[in-house]
Every structure is written in structure tokens, then in C-alpha cells.
Amino acid sequence: ISPKSIVDDACASYATLEKLNSRLKPVVDDLTRNTDFFSHYRLNLFHKSCPFWNEEDGMCGNIGCAVETLDNEEDIPEVWRAHELSKLEGPRAQHPGKSAHHEDPERPLQGKLGEDVGESCVFEYDDECDERDYCVPEDESASSKGDYVSLVRNPERYTGYAGDGARQVWDAIYRENCFQKSSFPHSANLGVSQWPPGPAAQDFKQILDAAGRQAQLEHQRIEKPNTPFVAKTGFEVEDECLEKRVFYRVMSGMHASISTHLCWDSLNQTTGEWQPNLSCYEHRLHNFPDRISNVYFNYALLTRAVAKLGQNLKGEEYTFCTGDPQGDAVTRSKVLAVAEQAASVPEIFDESLMFVNGEGPSLKEDFRNRFRNVSRLMDCVGCDKCRLWGKLQTAGYGTALKVLFELDNNSDDVLVLKRTELVALFNTYARISSSIHAIGQFRNRMADKIAAE
Numbered sequence: 001i002s003p004k005s006i007v008d009d010a011c012a013s014y015a016t017l018e019k020l021n022s023r024l025k026p027v028v029d030d031l032t033r034n035t036d037f038f039s040h041y042r043l044n045l046f047h048k049s050c051p052f053w054n055e056e057d058g059m060c061g062n063i064g065c066a067v068e069t070l071d072n073e074e075d076i077p078e079v080w081r082a083h084e085l086s087k088l089e090g091p092r093a094q095h096p097g098k099s100a101h102h103e104d105p106e107r108p109l110q111g112k113l114g115e116d117v118g119e120s121c122v123f124e125y126d127d128e129c130d131e132r133d134y135c136v137p138e139d140e141s142a143s144s145k146g147d148y149v150s151l152v153r154n155p156e157r158y159t160g161y162a163g164d165g166a167r168q169v170w171d172a173i174y175r176e177n178c179f180q181k182s183s184f185p186h187s188a189n190l191g192v193s194q195w196p197p198g199p200a201a202q203d204f205k206q207i208l209d210a211a212g213r214q215a216q217l218e219h220q221r222i223e224k225p226n227t228p229f230v231a232k233t234g235f236e237v238e239d240e241c242l243e244k245r246v247f248y249r250v251m252s253g254m255h256a257s258i259s260t261h262l263c264w265d266s267l268n269q270t271t272g273e274w275q276p277n278l279s280c281y282e283h284r285l286h287n288f289p290d291r292i293s294n295v296y297f298n299y300a301l302l303t304r305a306v307a308k309l310g311q312n313l314k315g316e317e318y319t320f321c322t323g324d325p326q327g328d329a330v331t332r333s334k335v336l337a338v339a340e341q342a343a344s345v346p347e348i349f350d351e352s353l354m355f356v357n358g359e360g361p362s363l364k365e366d367f368r369n370r371f372r373n374v375s376r377l378m379d380c381v382g383c384d385k386c387r388l389w390g391k392l393q394t395a396g397y398g399t400a401l402k403v404l405f406e407l408d409n410n411s412d413d414v415l416v417l418k419r420t421e422l423v424a425l426f427n428t429y430a431r432i433s434s435s436i437h438a439i440g441q442f443r444n445r446m447a448d449k450i451a452a453e
């Protein structure tokens with residue numbers, strides 16, 4: 001993909017990214033499933049409240065809706081209810097606590113992960129807030145408590161979480177994209193007659209409509225995998241809006257990836273089997289090529305971040321699990337195998353184009369703050385499992401952005417990431433890799449379905 005692939009047309013193809021993924025997926029799956037370090041995550045899952053609205057509102061927007069929701073819940077057997085499906089399973093250890101940490105700073109306590117986990121070095125000092133962070137660190141306050149979760153035992157899949165609560169969170173996430181009105185695009189090269197827009201078009205919805213129209217133009221590219229993949233941001237506008245388009249595409253791509261997983265690992269309510277649900281894919285993704293395009297966009301972005309971080313990961317700063325040299329070496333070799341694959345398609349995404357021209361530099365702070373707000377919004381998700389994966393993936397993209405925009409490859413500066421950031425980054429990469437795979441499978445099934453009609 002060309003170095004200017006964020007904005008320019010030329011580039012690699014969907015097929016190139018899928019080819020990369022066929023090599024990458026086995027190694028990133030191996031890393032995230034088979035190492036203690038990367039198969040567990042520490043986060044504040046239960047102890048933070050939604051900072052934006054009353055959490056009860058997060059479950060349902062109004063009383064009528066709440067009653068209706070409860071009525072519906074009672075109609076279905078207990079075992080299929082959303083709160084049952086959303087429950088977390090497996091070991092979850094208590095955080096040793098800040099007080100213990102402070103009592104004896106020379107001897108950090110080990111976290112207890114439960115008998116069958118075998119993790120011996122789960123405690124780390126990762127509570128400090130760094131101004132370069134794009135996410136709210138999981139342990140930002142002294143009173144916060146961490147929860148340990150096995151990611152393998154709690155796969156991201158269909159949970160039944162839906163309705164006004166889920167809708168409210170997604171709406172709020174997309175509202176974060178509304179940077180100052182004055183800085184919305186005022187000209188563009190969309191190839192549609194309504195453009196350039198009048199003043200009224202300085203409205204986010206119209207911009208999204210424009211993105212939708214552009215997506216239709218991209219549709220053919222998705223249907224014909226060998227045509228160029230355009231890692232641009234959904235619609236062509238001038239460079240000054242690049243940052244906002246990137247923000248939107250990251251969010252939409254994450255949303256589409258979550259949708260892909262809940263369709264791929266879906267519950268057949270009739271048979272009780274977990275299986276791919278083609279109709280779910282058709283309605284949430286196939287009919288919205290822009291969403292699929294944003295998944296590929298995120299794949300390109302994460303690939304670049306992991307490749308860029310690769311050099312740093314070779315250094316001694318990253319020990320992964322001090323106290324267990326053998327396990328450490330195995331984990332390191334698996335991490336480097338992933339980074340090597342990521343680096344095998346050079347020039348996949350050129351982050352140096354961002355935050356440079358026009359209003360770009362002044363947008364960086366805004367961009368970072370908005371991303372932090374999205375990470376805070378995850379505390380408003382009313383389903384444990386969805387909150388877990390929502391938090392992890394937001395942290396993963398936040399880490400990727402930190403690597404892209406705060407790590408200068410031309411300086412000797414080493415960006416040492418916290419354990420939680422590393423785990424989030426590589427698991428988010430594994431998630432998007434799995435989405436690319438699932439989308440490929442779904443696309444074949446859709447083609448079969450259409451051929452049979």
C-alpha cells in the first residue's frame with residue numbers, strides 16, 4: 001500500500017490484506033491463546049460507574065422501555081437470557097490493592113489468578129497516567145480495583161445485549177466525532193452532485209451520508225477482491241479533515257468488528273447451537289460496505305502500529321514475565337513472530353500525514369481527549385462481557401494510536417508500554433484478524449446464497 005494510503009487511491013488490495021492475514025492469524029492466535037501473558041487481562045470491570053449518564057438509563061432509556069425489556073426477558077428461558085449469556089466465566093482474581101502496593105514497595109504482591117491459570121507475574125506498577133495516553137489507564141485512580149480475566153474463557157460473541165442501552169453508547173461514541181463545527185470540511189472531491197456542501201452540510205449527519213455514498217463507490221472493490229483497497233477514510237475530503245475521518249473510521253471499524261463477531265459466534269435460539277449467522281451478517285455488514293471497509297482500515301492501522309513497535313519489542317525493556325525466563329523467551333519469540341508478519345507488508349498506513357497540515361497540529365490534543373472519552377464511555381456498557389471486550393479494544397486502539405503518533409522511529413526514545421497496553425494491543429489485533437477471516441467466510445456464503453437464488 002502506498003505510503004500515502006490514508007488519503008490516496010492507489011494501494012494494495014483487499015486480497016493483499018487477506019493474504020497477509022492468512023499468515024498472520026495463526027501466529028497472533030497462538031500468541032493470544034497460548035501464552036499466560038497475553039491470554040489474561042487486568043481491567044477495572046465492575047468498580048467504575050458510567051461518568052456520562054445514570055447507569056440505569058444506560059440499560060434502558062425510559063421506564064416504558066425498561067418494563068418492556070423485563071417483560072421480554074421473562075418470556076424466554078433463564079439460560080438464554082441476556083444477563084446469563086453475558087456472564088463472565090473462569091478465574092478472576094482480586095487485585096492485590098494499592099494499599100498493599102504502598103505498604104511494601106520493595107516487594108510487590110503477586111496477583112492470585114486461580115488454580116488453573118499458572119500466571120506468576122501478574123502484578124505490575126502500571127497505574128501512572130501518561131500525557132501521551134489515548135485511553136484512560138485502567139488504574140487511573142488510587143481507589144480503583146482491578147479484575148483479572150481469562151480472555152480465552154470469555155470469548156467475544158453474541159450476548160443478547162441490545163436495545164436503548166447499547167444504542168445510547170454507540171450514539172455517544174459517534175457524537176465524540178463532532179470536533180468543533182468550524183473545522184468540518186468545506187470542500188471535497190466526492191464525485192457526487194451535492195458536494196461541495198453549503199453551510200448546512202457542516203452537520204455531522206450529512207458528512208456520514210457522504211461517507212455512505214462513497215462507500216457505495218467502494219462496494220465494487222469489496223466484491224472484486226483484486227481491485228485496489230483504499231485505506232482512505234470513507235470519503236475524500238481535504239487533508240485538514242484527515243484526523244476526523246480517521247477517528248470515525250476507527251470507531252466504525254471497531255463497531256463493525258464487534259458486529260462481525262456476534263454474527264460469527266451467534267446463538268441459534270432454536271437449536272441452542274453456537275454458529276455463524278448469515279442473516280445477521282447480511283443485515284449488519286454485507287449491506288454496509290463502508291463498515292466492512294472500516295474493518296480493513298483498522299486492520300491496516302493496527303498492522304502498522306505492531307510493525308512499528310516491533311523494533312522496540314526486541315529490546316530489553318520488554319521482559320513480559322520476569323521471574324520465568326523460559327516462559328519469557330517463548331512469549332517473546334511469539335510476539336516477534338507477530339511483529340515480523342505485520343512488518344512483511346511495508347507502507348501499509350502512513351501516520352506521518354496526520355497532525356501536520358493546516359489545523360492538524362492543534363487537533364491532536366482534541367483527538368486524544370475524544371479518544372479518552374470513548375474509553376470512559378465503555379463504563380456505560382451494560383453487559384459484562386461486552387464491557388470487557390469494549391474496554392480491551394478501545395485500549396488496544398488507544399495503544400496503537402500512541403505507538404503511531406508518540407513513537408518517533410528516528411529518535412533513540414523507546415516507548416515502553418504497560419503490560420495492559422501490550423495485551424490490549426495484541427488481542428485487538430487478534431480480534432480484527434479474526435474479523436477479516438470471518439468476513440471472508442461470510443462473503444463466500446453470501447455468494448453461494450445469491451447464486452442459489
Ligand code: FAD
Nearest residue numbers: 157158159160161162166169170252255256262291386390
Ligand atoms: P447497533 O450495532 O447497536 O448499531 C446502532 C446504530 O449504529 C445502527 O442502527 C447504525 O445506524 C449504526 N451502525 C451500526 N454499525 C455501524 C458501523 N460499523 N459504523 C457506523 N455506524 C454503525 N453485543 C453482543 O452480542 N456481543 C458483544 O460482545 C457486544 N459488545 C458490545 C460492545 C459495546 C461497546 C457496545 C456499545 C455494544 C456491544 N454489543 C454486543 C451490542 C451490539 O453492538 C449491538 O448494539 C446490538 O446487537 C444491537 O444491534 P443493532 O442492530 O440495534 O445496531
